[in-house]
Amino acid sequence: MIFRTILVALVFTAGPALAQQVVELKPGPGQDVASVRCAACHSLNYIRMNSPFLSPDGWKAEVGKMRKVFGAPMEDAEEATIISYLVANYGAPAK
Amino acid sequence: MKRRDVLAGSGAALLSAGVARAAVPGMNPGLPQGTLDEVALATLPGKKPLLRLSDRPPNYEATMDAFATPITPNDRFFVRYHLAGIPEMAELRNWKLTVGGDAAGKEVSFTLPELRSLPQHQFVAVCQCSGNRRGLFQPHVAGVEWGTGAMGCARWTGVRLKDVLNRAGVKAGALEVILHGADGPVLPATPDFAKSIPMQRALDDDTLIAYEMNGAPLPHLNGFPIRLIVPGWTATYWMKHLNQIEISSKPLQNFWMAAAYRVPAGMFPVAHPFASQTNAQSTPITEIVVNSLVTNVADGATVKPGFEIKGIAWDSGSGIRTVETSLDGGAHWAPASLGQDLGHYAFRPFSAALKAAPGAVKVMVRATSNAGEVQVDKLKFNPAGYHHNVIQTLALTVA
Numbered sequence: 347m348i349f350r351t352i353l354v355a356l357v358f359t360a361g362p363a364l365a366q367q368v369v370e371l372k373p374g375p376g377q378d379v380a381s382v383r384c385a386a387c388h389s390l391n392y393i394r395m396n397s398p399f400l401s402p403d404g405w406k407a408e409v410g411k412m413r414k415v416f417g418a419p420m421e422d423a424e425e426a427t428i429i430s431y432l433v434a435n436y437g438a439p440a441k
Numbered sequence: 442m443k444r445r446d447v448l449a450g451s452g453a454a455l456l457s458a459g460v461a462r463a464a465v466p467g468m469n470p471g472l473p474q475g476t477l478d479e480v481a482l483a484t485l486p487g488k489k490p491l492l493r494l495s496d497r498p499p500n501y502e503a504t505m506d507a508f509a510t511p512i513t514p515n516d517r518f519f520v521r522y523h524l525a526g527i528p529e530m531a532e533l534r535n536w537k538l539t540v541g542g543d544a545a546g547k548e549v550s551f552t553l554p555e556l557r558s559l560p561q562h563q564f565v566a567v568c569q570c571s572g573n574r575r576g577l578f579q580p581h582v583a584g585v586e587w588g589t590g591a592m593g594c595a596r597w598t599g600v601r602l603k604d605v606l607n608r609a610g611v612k613a614g615a616l617e618v619i620l621h622g623a624d625g626p627v628l629p630a631t632p633d634f635a636k637s638i639p640m641q642r643a644l645d646d647d648t649l650i651a652y653e654m655n656g657a658p659l660p661h662l663n664g665f666p667i668r669l670i671v672p673g674w675t676a677t678y679w680m681k682h683l684n685q686i687e688i689s690s691k692p693l694q695n696f697w698m699a700a701a702y703r704v705p706a707g708m709f710p711v712a713h714p715f716a717s718q719t720n721a722q723s724t725p726i727t728e729i730v731v732n733s734l735v736t737n738v739a740d741g742a743t744v745k746p747g748f749e750i751k752g753i754a755w756d757s758g759s760g761i762r763t764v765e766t767s768l769d770g771g772a773h774w775a776p777a778s779l780g781q782d783l784g785h786y787a788f789r790p791f792s793a794a795l796k797a798a799p800g801a802v803k804v805m806v807r808a809t810s811n812a813g814e815v816q817v818d819k820l821k822f823n824p825a826g827y828h829h830n831v832i833q834t835l836a837l838t839v840a
Binding site for chain 1 (some may be wrong): 581585
């Protein structure tokens with residue numbers, strides 16, 4: 347998969363020879379795009395540690411902040427995919 | 442300055458990726474489940490094992506036993522970064538500090554030897570992340586889900602910020618001092634981490650530029666070669682890798698001041714409000730709230746009928762007046778003994794010899810500052826998860 351290839355390249359070429367922790371997100375639709383876009387700036391620990399308590403609006407706000415405030419490059423469709431993926435896999439359980 | 446990501450973690454972490462692991466023992470059960478699953482002991486270069494919350498940027502907190510002494514050793518001191526562009530030591534050794542801005546008389550710069558030639562000052566102070574204990578908020582709020590270890594107390598040695606500012610000259614109309622560090626974002630579009638403090642705080646005798654921590658150079662990931670020390674204020678102002686200071690006639694308007702690190706106006710009264718950054722709704726988080734932590738017994742532990750509670754208490758700099766314990770849900774409180782006083786900004790050790798009949802017992806601990814501030818019974822909820830200082834309650838078994 348192209349996204350997986352990019353992610354692995356990022357992890358293993360970003361700096362000196364020290365090992366970096368590999369963090370895998372749960373498999374599911376959107377895993378690849380979420381992994382690549384989020385890991386551009388930060389490790390994926392951030393997602394796992396912020397679970398499972400955010401509401402769909404909570405995840406929407408977080409991803410929106412990453413794009414609008416922190417300048418994370420992503421297309422509208424990618425943003426929607428990432429939000430859906432995070433809600434389904436790392437969101438608060440449905441009541 | 443060229444920036445590179447610090448690659449943290451160990452080979453063991455790499456090999457164990459994808460393998461489910463048990464949570465680290467002793468973690469607070471009030472943390473989010475995802476945090477309990479995520480946190481692992483890991484070793485950064487030059488550090489003893491810390492609790493890793495995130496790898497890039499590195500966010501690591503100290504384990505409870507790091508607080509067995511009122512001074513936190515450098516190699517057990519927490520690490521906190523917002524952005525992953527962290528210069529390496531080789532780059533930081535070519536460090537220079539520039540001081541200027543529209544309210545400075547002139548621009549000046551300092552090498553490390555030039556900075557060290559200014560009068561030296563030293564004191565002990567607590568460095569505490571604004572979001573320490575965020576992970577214990579109910580309901581949970583987004584962010585780095587810190588437990589109780591995003592803090593430490595060190596003996597800081599350096600020069601007064603005001604002595605540095607006076608070399609540049611402070612013009613009438615100076616309002617804030619803006620602080621920049623050598624670390625920065627991965628993407629150019631991300632707002633660089635810059636903070637400001639009010640002029641009054643910048644000119645305070647106790648605001649230092651520190652080049653030593655516990656008698657040694659600052660560890661790389663605690664701000665080498667220098668960081669700002671704003672004792673009594675949360676660590677967001679303690680700029681690491683400090684390399685540029687602006688004396689400004691205008692308030693700093695960036696994400697890190699105007700949107701982040703803010704609390705609802707009036708929720709946490711302070712002695713010296715940050716007026717130039719306060720609006721009707723919110724104000725910057727500044728002064729540390731009174732707090733305490735038991736460090737020798739974990740929640741859920743089994744103890745003997747005669748047992749001792751030990752810990753530390755701290756506040757924004759008035760000092761600790763009392764630490765008290767209760768075994769009856771807060772109906773009656775008994776004073777603990779206070780230990781060595783390392784200064785009013787330092788952790789103050791306490792201990793209490795307690796007795797309880799076999800069975801279950803709940804031990805509550807609360808600190809009161811010399812200013813009369815007491816730890817709260819109920820969380821003052823705020824959306825960013827700051828200033829958690831709820832009275833600690835340990836559920837113990839006496840056997």
